[in-house]
Amino acid sequence: MFHPLRVHAIERLTDDSVAVTLAVPPELCDTFRHKPGQHLNVRYTVDGEEIRRSYSICSPATGEPAGPVLRVGIRLVHGGAFSTYALKELSVGDMVEAMPPMGRFVLVPRPGRFAAIVGGSGITPVLSIAATLLEREPDAVFCLIRSDRTAGSTMFLDEVADLKDRYPDRFQLVTALSREEQQAGLPSGRLDRERLGRLLPALLPVAELDGWYLCGPFGLVQAAEGALRDLGVDRTRIHQEIFHVDDAPDSATRPRSEAPAHSxxxxxxxxxxxxxxxxxxxxxxxxxxxxxxxxxxxxxxxxxxxxxxxxxxxxxxxxxxxxxxxxxxxxxxxxxxxxxxxxxxxxxxxxx
Missing domain, CATH: 3.10.20.30 (Beta-grasp domain)
Known part of the structure; x- marks a missing residue:
């Protein structure tokens, strides 16, 4: 069921992305209280056509008595009707229809050691996961390995830097840029399976971690999962959410077959x-x-x-x-x- 929510704030993150905060009325607080890592499905009508999109919530999960904070990250997609509208036309005070938070790419705070490998806008749900975990669970540590094209295209730079400042002993950040050299950190280049296979053991006791969270384009998530399995990580400790599948190989889909007549x-x-x-x-x-x-x-x-x-x-x-x-x-x-x-x-x- 969709509910109308008013746009409370819009913040420009990069040239092609924004963070949109939606106000939740008191009577819907329980309905829109999210778990860290969940997403919102939103809809909007353009020229008489209903458009639905899914956007991950980047804000930490709140508990009672505090009200829920719904802040989503939206990156412009070429030809994307809603993302184009959000970046060019959406204004504070506008109404957006949204379904209650959903999704199973979640980490309920608990003691342990966790890590995430993200690409581009894949940082969005992981930001909520890391911030909630570190705030609520003093016996948890988190390592974030993120890949972006350039520093200028990196979403939520300030929020991630704030986690480093607030939890210097429990939050580790590793950044890779595919199209730009860094003064410090990893050399430029994509995080493919082979590179991750070398990098991860140098950073962490890979197979001992309590959970791995992979989020971003299909190619990165597939490469990260393959590297982790090569390094002995049990499949039940690998959680993934894919944002883009344009580069999915044909083998990712099953061959079509004829349906029975009159089904x-x-x-x-x-x-x-x-x-x-x-x-x-x-x-x-x-x-x-x-x-x-x-x-x-x-x-x-x-x-x-x-x-x-x-x-x-x-x-x-x-x-x-x-x-x-x-x-x-x-x-x-x-x-x-x-x-x-x-x-x-x-x-x-x-x-x-």
């Missing part, structure tokens, strides 16, 4: 169930949306996980999946926006 979908959403025929070529999410406009979705690209649903019966094939962990797919969860029927009857439950 039917039964779906439960907000306690109400319905059954509809699946039209040729459409995803199961599209089938539901023809009759239920309140079906949850944002990116429709298999990235955000908003349309996650439990497969009650039948079989489906997913074109691609960049949002669900292997444990979730093993339990029976699918992405409705990427799922097509593989049996004549399929049943989904969006409420589980």
């Amino acid at each position: 039917r979908l039964t779906a439960t959403l907000d306690g109400r169930s319905g059954t509809w025929p699946v039209q040729e070529g459409e995803s199961l999410l599209e089938t539901v949306l023809r009759s239920r406009s309140d079906a949850p979705y944002a990116c429709k690209g298999g990235v955000c996980g908003t349309c996650r649903a439990f497969l009650v019966s039948g079989e489906v094939r997913m074109d691609r999946n960049f949002a669900l962990e292997p444990e979730e797919t093993d339990e029976g969860y699918v992405l409705a926006c990427q799922s097509h029927p593989a049996t004549p009857e399929v049943e989904l439950d969006f409420d589980r």
